[in-house]
Structure formats: C-alpha cells, structure tokens
Amino acid sequence: MREIQFKGLNPFAGSPKEHPMRRTMFRPTPAISEFRSRRRSFQFHAFWLLISLLAVVGAGQGRAQSVSPETRPLRVLVVTGGHSHDASFYQLFEDQPDIRAVVEPHPTAFTKNLIRDFDVIALYDMVQESQVPEVQRTKLKAFAEAGKGLLIVHHALVSYQEWEWYWKELVGGRYLLENRDGLTKSAYEHDFAMTVTPSSKHPVTEGMQPFRIVDETYEQMQILPSVQVLLRTDAKGSNDPVAWVSPYTPSRVLVLQLGHDRQAHENHQYRTVFRRALLWAGGRL
Numbered sequence: 001m002r003e004i005q006f007k008g009l010n011p012f013a014g015s016p017k018e019h020p021m022r023r024t025m026f027r028p029t030p031a032i033s034e035f036r037s038r039r040r041s042f043q044f045h046a047f048w049l050l051i052s053l054l055a056v057v058g059a060g061q062g063r064a065q066s067v068s069p070e071t072r073p074l075r076v077l078v079v080t081g082g083h084s085h086d087a088s089f090y091q092l093f094e095d096q097p098d099i100r101a102v103v104e105p106h107p108t109a110f111t112k113n114l115i116r117d118f119d120v121i122a123l124y125d126m127v128q129e130s131q132v133p134e135v136q137r138t139k140l141k142a143f144a145e146a147g148k149g150l151l152i153v154h155h156a157l158v159s160y161q162e163w164e165w166y167w168k169e170l171v172g173g174r175y176l177l178e179n180r181d182g183l184t185k186s187a188y189e190h191d192f193a194m195t196v197t198p199s200s201k202h203p204v205t206e207g208m209q210p211f212r213i214v215d216e217t218y219e220q221m222q223i224l225p226s227v228q229v230l231l232r233t234d235a236k237g238s239n240d241p242v243a244w245v246s247p248y249t250p251s252r253v254l255v256l257q258l259g260h261d262r263q264a265h266e267n268h269q270y271r272t273v274f275r276r277a278l279l280w281a282g283g284r285l
C-alpha cells in the first residue's frame, strides 16, 4: 500500500469521466477492453450460431444442449478502485481459457446482478463503508451468502474498517488504519524480499515448494486465530500468515495478502497460487 489516497485525491469525487485518476484507476487495461469487445463479438457470432443450430436441430429429432456450469469458463468479477496499481495485475486473468474475467471498478462494481452473472468476485479495491452505498454492499454480502466464491487480494484487506461483517466474518482479518481495541495500527513495507512457505495441506498449495518473492509486506495486522493459514513467512517486517482461508462457511473465501505490484504479479509461483485460488473459490479445485 503506498498511502491512503482518499485524502485530497478521492477517486469518488466529481464525475468519474473527468477525474484525472480515471485513466489509471477506473479504466480496464486495453487488453481487458479488447477482451471484452472480443467477447461481445464472440457472443454475437455465438448467438447466430446457436439460432442456426436450433433451426437444424428443430428440423430433425435432436435436442440442443446448453453449456453446463461446470464446463463453461469460471466467471470472475474483478473489482478495483480506491488504490492505484500496476496494470500487470490484469495479466493474472489473461491467457486462461477456463477463466473469463470482467473488470468493474467502483462506483459501479456492485450494481449488476452478481449472483446470476458471476461465480467468483476478486476484490482488489480499497474502499470504506461511506464510499459504497449500502444497497451495493448488501449485494456483495448476498453474493457471499449465496455460496459464491471470493478472493480478497492485498489492499482489499484495508477495506471497510468499520463493517464488521466484512473484516471479521468474511475475511477473518484486517489491516488496521488506526490503533483500536488495544491493538497497534498496521504498517507496510515496500520491495521486501522474503521466502514464502506453504503451511497446510490444501488444493491451492498442493505440491508447492517454498518460494522467493519481492512484495509489499503488511505487519501488525489483526488476523483471527480461526483462519487456516496457507502460506506463511518468517520474514521480519511481515505478519507470519500471507495467505489464508477464512472460516466463513456459506462460501469459499481465500485471502492473499501478497500482490502489491508487478514484482508479485509476474512471479511464477504467485501466479500459480492466484490462479488456483480463483479456481478453488469457484469450486473448480
């Protein structure tokens, strides 16, 4: 986390179209935009192909088969906003035919039909309660309660400091912006080289060896003892757990503290963990 960027540079102020940060904070990368338009084009062709097939099948005695939820690509909603980040983040969703990602930054992130349209939500936003209308937060909660998957990434650990359902039930921890409840506020450090070690048996870390990564650390985070730690580090300057499974039971929730910038996004083992985390949250692993 570079800094709390709401003060003096609130990405929610004024018209999103005119905001100077829109280009970096609210726009999907060209690759994603192109991906979306390719998807629209594909959907257009697929629609007419389907109509043609139905006509042929209707003339015969066959039956059209729809794509089952298990065989279609995992539908991921990627939520950003409230914190700048390297465009390399979006590479984590590219070139994987079994994953179809849509980027939706705040303030429109939770305005669509989440339960119908997505299998997993990946949160890479950093927002507080006052910045996301309650009606939208309710949709996020309903998504989780419906048993859908969630991946909480890096600065999303700073979100919703006062929303107990989010940090306590869903995530199982938070980055503390202030001293509170007898706890010292959390801290961060950039460009920190560390060794990360799998710490419990889980499909996401199956067969993985300890690996090196340069990333931003968080320390003095509040992490509930009930979480299942998946990755940990001995590095001084970081909390011991750097990835965990939340005890939240209605859905699968995986938390990945790692992932600040390009150095993490392009790390081979990080990419493996990230991909597996998406698939596991979506019930595919």
Ligand SMILES: [Zn+2]
Pocket: 001, 002, 154, 155, 216, 259, 260
């Ligand atoms: Zn960061």
